[in-house]
Amino acid sequence: MKQLMLGNAAVARGLYEAGCCVVSSYxxxxxxxxxxxxxxxxxxxxxxxxxEKVAMESAFGACLAGKRSFCGMKHVGLNVAADPLFTVAYTxxxxxxxxxxxxxxxxxxxxxxxxxxxxxIAAKLPMLEPADSAEALAFAKAAYDISExxxxxxxxxxxxxxxxxxxxxxxxxxxxxxxxxxxxNIAKYVMMPxxxxxxxxxxxxxxxxxxxxxxxxxxxxxxxxxxxxxxITSSTSYQYVKEVFGDSxxxxxxxxxxxxxxxxxxxxxxxxxxxxxxEELDPIVENACRAMGLAVTGKDTLPLLxxxxxxxxxxxxxxxxxTGKTLDDAIPPRPPVMCAGCPHRxxxxxxxxxxxxxxxxxxxxxxxxxxPLAAMDMTLCMGASISAIHGFNKALGAESQGKTVAVIxxxxxxxxxxxxxxxxxxxxxxxxxxxxxxxxTGMTGHQQNPTTGYNIKGDPAxxxxxxALCRAMGFERVRVVDPYDLKACDTAIKEELAVDxxxxxxxxxxxxxxxxxxxxxxxxxxxxxxxxxxACMKIGCPAISMKNGKAHVDATLxxxxxxxxxxxxxxxxxxxxxxx
Amino acid sequence: MKTKNVMIVGVGGQGSLLASKLLGHLxxxxxxxxxxxxxxxxxxxxxSVVTYVRYGDKVASPVIDKGEADFIVSFEVLExxxxxSYLKADGQIVTSTQxxxxxxxxxxxxxxxxxxxxxxxAAGAKVDALDCLALAEQAGSSKAVNLVLMGRLSKYFxxxxxxxxxxxxxxxxxxxxxxxxxxxxxxxxx
Numbered sequence: 093m094k095q096l097m098l099g100n101a102a103v104a105r106g107l108y109e110a111g112c113c114v115v116s117s118y119x120x121x122x123x124x125x126x127x128x129x130x131x132x133x134x135x136x137x138x139x140x141x142x143x144e145k146v147a148m149e150s151a152f153g154a155c156l157a158g159k160r161s162f163c164g165m166k167h168v169g170l171n172v173a174a175d176p177l178f179t180v181a182y183t184x185x186x187x188x189x190x191x192x193x194x195x196x197x198x199x200x201x202x203x204x205x206x207x208x209x210x211x212x213i214a215a216k217l218p219m220l221e222p223a224d225s226a227e228a229l230a231f232a233k234a235a236y237d238i239s240e241x242x243x244x245x246x247x248x249x250x251x252x253x254x255x256x257x258x259x260x261x262x263x264x265x266x267x268x269x270x271x272x273x274x275x276x277n278i279a280k281y282v283m284m285p286x287x288x289x290x291x292x293x294x295x296x297x298x299x300x301x302x303x304x305x306x307x308x309x310x311x312x313x314x315x316x317x318x319x320x321x322x323x324i325t326s327s328t329s330y331q332y333v334k335e336v337f338g339d340s341x342x343x344x345x346x347x348x349x350x351x352x353x354x355x356x357x358x359x360x361x362x363x364x365x366x367x368x369x370x371e372e373l374d375p376i377v378e379n380a381c382r383a384m385g386l387a388v389t390g391k392d393t394l395p396l397l398x399x400x401x402x403x404x405x406x407x408x409x410x411x412x413x414x415t416g417k418t419l420d421d422a423i424p425p426r427p428p429v430m431c432a433g434c435p436h437r438x439x440x441x442x443x444x445x446x447x448x449x450x451x452x453x454x455x456x457x458x459x460x461x462x463x464p465l466a467a468m469d470m471t472l473c474m475g476a477s478i479s480a481i482h483g484f485n486k487a488l489g490a491e492s493q494g495k496t497v498a499v500i501x502x503x504x505x506x507x508x509x510x511x512x513x514x515x516x517x518x519x520x521x522x523x524x525x526x527x528x529x530x531x532x533t534g535m536t537g538h539q540q541n542p543t544t545g546y547n548i549k550g551d552p553a554x555x556x557x558x559x560a561l562c563r564a565m566g567f568e569r570v571r572v573v574d575p576y577d578l579k580a581c582d583t584a585i586k587e588e589l590a591v592d593x594x595x596x597x598x599x600x601x602x603x604x605x606x607x608x609x610x611x612x613x614x615x616x617x618x619x620x621x622x623x624x625x626x627a628c629m630k631i632g633c634p635a636i637s638m639k640n641g642k643a644h645v646d647a648t649l650x651x652x653x654x655x656x657x658x659x660x661x662x663x664x665x666x667x668x669x670x671x672x
Numbered sequence: 673m674k675t676k677n678v679m680i681v682g683v684g685g686q687g688s689l690l691a692s693k694l695l696g697h698l699x700x701x702x703x704x705x706x707x708x709x710x711x712x713x714x715x716x717x718x719x720s721v722v723t724y725v726r727y728g729d730k731v732a733s734p735v736i737d738k739g740e741a742d743f744i745v746s747f748e749v750l751e752x753x754x755x756x757s758y759l760k761a762d763g764q765i766v767t768s769t770q771x772x773x774x775x776x777x778x779x780x781x782x783x784x785x786x787x788x789x790x791x792x793x794a795a796g797a798k799v800d801a802l803d804c805l806a807l808a809e810q811a812g813s814s815k816a817v818n819l820v821l822m823g824r825l826s827k828y829f830x831x832x833x834x835x836x837x838x839x840x841x842x843x844x845x846x847x848x849x850x851x852x853x854x855x856x857x858x859x860x861x862x
Contacts, residue, residue, distance in 0.1 A: 096696045096706055257709035257734035258696060335733035403737040414739030416757035417795045423754045424782035426774035428684065428719035464779050634718050637773045648814050
């Protein structure tokens with residue numbers, strides 16, 4: 093049946109049809125929906141793991157046991173999972189294993205713009221790269237066949253535009269496969285030096301066989317359209333090339349991005365006068381062509397940064413560039429903000445008020461860095477807040493420890509905050525860590541995690557007790573505050589910064605967007621009482637603005653959290669709740 | 673048929689994903705090749721969001737670029753103005769007259785430009801502006817602005833009323849079907 097399907101859903105459909113049995117992933121935009129869609133299939137065991145490394149190892153265990161497995165993550169997640177990746181490349185698999193990695197050129201929702209294709213090269217693994225949903229489905233299935241034929245995990249590289257665009261797919265029934273028998277094989281699966289030394293030649297020989305496979309695989313195809321210009325491209329860049337030039341240029345469309353089909357590339361190059369590589373981010377294919385001694389252009393004009401588009405391709409390669417009308421007025425930007433009623437707001441207001449140095453982390457609460465709160469000094473990667481505050485305080489001692497905090501979300505803490513906390517407990521820095529526990533993984537769209545008590549299907553699951561965990565690590569000072577209560581936040585932060593001991597503050601209140609969270613009636617402003625002091629504007633609530641010189645609450649946004657009410661010295665905020 | 677382009681723009685959380693789902697379903701049912709490109713993740717948190725819907729015999733790029741949109745459907749006036757350069761020379765804007773202050777305006781760092789609808793008209797754009805929020809509330813929920821806008825947009829297409837109704841039924845939960853159908857009608861007939 094033909095249907096419109098999100099690229100990530102199409103990956104899931106392909107995995108499902110190929111008989112995938114076990115999925116373990118950590119959410120990360122733009123990869124999350126692959127795993128969420130898999131969770132809708134009852135034939136597949138699907139879980140959110142605490143982080144990508146655990147997820148990949150869990151998926152590896154499943155393939156070792158003989159069932160086709162999958163693990164999905166965003167580009168920076170692959171950094172976390174790089175350790176198992178490089179050695180799974182040596183052991184190979186039993187049943188097939190597919191690893192999806194979703195890049196985010198343009199950084200719609202990421203802290204960097206790294207190009208995951210480098211990992212395929214570095215780990216010596218095959219990588220497939222679909223250009224639309226139909227290919228996402230087909231390549232996911234093909235990836236399992238390659239995985240089992242060549243005895244290696246296969247990387248499936250997505251990008252935001254393929255992951256988050258819908259296009260037409262045709263679905264097929266699921267193929268049920270018997271489990272491959274598990275057989276003990278110390279030489280293959282126990283990667284100590286003596287065995288790994290003997291596996292490395294296999295890895296190199298496998299790459300040579302994969303390169304041969306790439307030469308004739310239908311994953312790569314040539315679309316001849318004249319002999320003037322030949323463009324080598326893949327993924328969404330292929331779509332932009334087709335949009336601009338249609339069939340008027342020749343295209344070598346790569347579906348397998350590593351290893352490259354060198355003979356096919358040479359043959360294609362020999363048929364065209366001018367060879368161009370169109371690829372987002374790094375010049376990986378282009379450099380490979382150069383290393384082959386081919387005359388090629390690409391990044392001499394095309395950018396290393398951001399996403400491409402049809403206009404960008406047209407502008408650099410000589411197509412028709414479209415333009416439109418503009419207004420003279422400056423259009424103010426509309427950056428993402430913490431939602432009205434976000435539990436992080438009260439906490440960040442308190443940190444701002446106390447002029448704290450705030451070492452931040454990855455999640456919705458990174459928006460605490462945005463004006464007017466501007467209460468963040470650093471954000472690096474998952475878990476870095478806790479590790480970095482330790483180093484910061486070790487470097488500065490008394491100068492910093494009385495005013496510096498680390499902030500980290502519940503899911504990020506589970507992901508890679510615990511090891512940093514262990515370092516504080518072990519090497520004893522006088523650091524204050526604030527766990528922003530909103531009972532969900534927020535930014536990626538509400539995924540469960542080990543602290544929420546529910547699994548990916550919403551069924552009851554194990555629940556890690558944050559207080560008990562921190563105490564077990566040796567923290568004697570662990571306290572919980574409600575971030576809607578500004579006074580309690582202020583007291584907790586002042587006291588924990590003052591005390592000469594490491595401490596953990598758990599700022600606990602569920603995300604205001606969670607369906608089970610009951611909202612209070614919206615507030616309204618008594619304009620007679622409002623003195624236009626703008627104290628309420630310091631929290632950056634999107635529901636509050638100044639109208640005709642007085643504070644005004646947008647009742648469609650306000651959830652009645654009452655943080656603004658606590659800032660008003662004149663009692664101007666009132667509930668709209670009707671008496672009785 | 674040459675590819676046609678519809679952009680749906682607004683503020684994160686306003687319901688543009690349902691609008692694009694509905695449009696995608698409708699266009700598929702009409703037998704077109706369709707691509708819909710969405711925004712997920714951080715941009716959704718109250719930020720400016722844009723969804724691209726493209727249809728025709730064969731659609732290549734998943735995105736719409738400057739000067740290419742046949743329609744810009746906007747949940748908010750400033751967002752219509754922000755994406756104006758994406759409109760084709762003879763393109764049509766369908767916008768709600770709702771104004772939502774972005775954070776730089778709330779903090780006083782920037783001004784919300786005045787009279788944007790007239791300025792867009794003066795720039796030569798065709799603009800159909802109506803108070804979709806009031807119509808949605810009239811239908812029973814402020815969240816139904818998306819269906820009001822889809823109703824309004826339907827006037828510019830030749831698809832049968834039945835086709836629209838069928839797609840609404842396919843994309844909207846049964847519990848909210850009547851409300852959404854009413855919102856669609858109010859937008860169409862306003």
